[in-house]
Amino acid sequence: MIRIENVRKNYGTFTALDGLTLNAAEGTVLGLLGPNGSGKTTTVKVLTTLLAPDSGDAWVAGHSVSKQPELVRRNLGLSGQYAAVDEKLTAFENLHMVGRLYGMNRRNASARAHELLADFRLTDVAGKRAGAFSGGMRRRLDLAGAVVARPKVVVLDEPTTGLDPRGRLDTWEVVADLVSAGTTVLLTTQYLEEADKLADHIAVINHGSVIAEGSASELKNRAGSERVDITIRNATDLQLASSILAAQTRGSSAPDVEPAALRVSVAAPGGHGVLVRVLAELDARSVPVTEASLRRPTLDDVFLQLTGGSAQPQGHTRKDEVPA
Template sequence: MSDHDPAIVVEGLRKAYGEKPALDGLDLTVRAGTVQGILGPNGAGKTTAVRIMATLLRPDEGRVTVAGIDARTRAHEVRSRIGLLGQNAAVDEELSGRQNLEIFGRLYRLGARRAGARADGLLERFGLADTGTKSIEQYSGGMRRRLDLAASLISQPQVLFLDEPTTGLDPRGRTEVWNAVRSLVGGGTTVLLTTQYLEEADQLADQIAVIDHGKVIAEGTADELKTKTGGDRIDVVLHDTAHLARAASLLPGEVAVDEDRRMLSAAVSDRMAALTETVRALEAAGIEAEDIAVRRPTLDEVFMHLTKEDAE
């Protein structure tokens, strides 16, 4: 597989559990050496898709190639080229970090010497060299996930699947995993990331696909997806809730009103013109604002907008 070939190609993927479809014609192409984010609500089909791409589950219909290899007919070859980090840690808590990595190396038939050398290299790479001899019971949540990530790289995979890798981590632990993922991609690894943390996709993903009801309903860069919700927005926080209705009539287009936060929000096309005109209109009307800001929509807003449209 060259750098110009896609690392993953999914075509018409379908999978049902009884009468309930988990995937309903999923199509996806992932460029080599990038992070592909997969977003979707619970039950959208994210984990099912990852399990099929990782050869842990067979689809009812459709085709998947990973690193240029058919995942259905040549599953063993695909497994030798991928790594998988699932939602739950796969390490033995009674063993040390180094012992865990050595075991994974032996399972990949590296031999004792190569497995030990690979374990030492990964511990160093993920900032765990000083704690490699400690039992996993003494590791923080972020350290455990970094060790889990290191274990998924024992075989030096071309493609790495991360299924909600930072679930349950505190902000520090999440940042540690993010930095580790960035270093992997910098080294040429292709990463497919499923997550429910919109900020995580915004931070890491080169491309994002939004999945709902088992199919892709939107895809693009974070900025491209944000533009689909109406581009920039202006937020106005008022001093007095009583003036919300009057102020809303002064803003352009459809205005979202949040009474609890005394805030108005509306889509705008010209950032500076909208800001200037809003300030002048509020002053002319004698309405006092505590704060006025123009911003890009968040991925949370994109997600809610796109999944709402799909439901409708």
């Protein structure tokens, strides 16, 4: 349903996409992860025909974004980083308007609006102006607008940015319902837990190209086996704790130190044995420990290991890619 092949896009001397290649099967969620400046927003713009690639091509439901943009738009819905709802219109009026813009007659647009209000649990507020909605309700209304025309593909560009936990969970439920109905979803997100929860396949991009892809489990396996996390009481002991963790893992990987959280974490192929030895050594060196755990790698670990931090090029100050 989504195919991107060797797409390149430059803004002057800045390379936003550098031979990007991605695929998503029907009825699946493709999660697109990457730090700011990695190429996520440019990818969305190319796929939604808002930006022409310099070379390469992309297809949505078999239609080329370069040669058949109108057919692409007929098969695609978009929900951007900010909910695109008219605050002066009611929830019903917003969806009815979108249906009319897609060419539906008044009866069909009204029926579709009522259907979506029920599907997205907005029936009770159908007659209320969108300007009075919470962030989660506005997001649900925006998602409903993106599927008025029953598109085969929906692009969600950081759909839960700024939402509270309840709003985020509601959005996840909506996405799961879309996929269960056969819709293919491209999801860009800064929340790794979100990708872990929703995505069937995850692609990590940096500097405009894919640097790793696979299922969440496959990517986690790339980060090694278990990890030891130690939280200590005193900031003055951070360096010592880091040295102890490095020594007990025989320098297999450098410990990650989080000064604000007073936490040190390291990959521990030895698992439980490493944790026991670390705690014994910390006790022997009189380093007070407030929390200790042994856990599987998370997507956060994978992300940091793969990207090494921000992808922002020097002198680039915008939140994401250079705008078209």
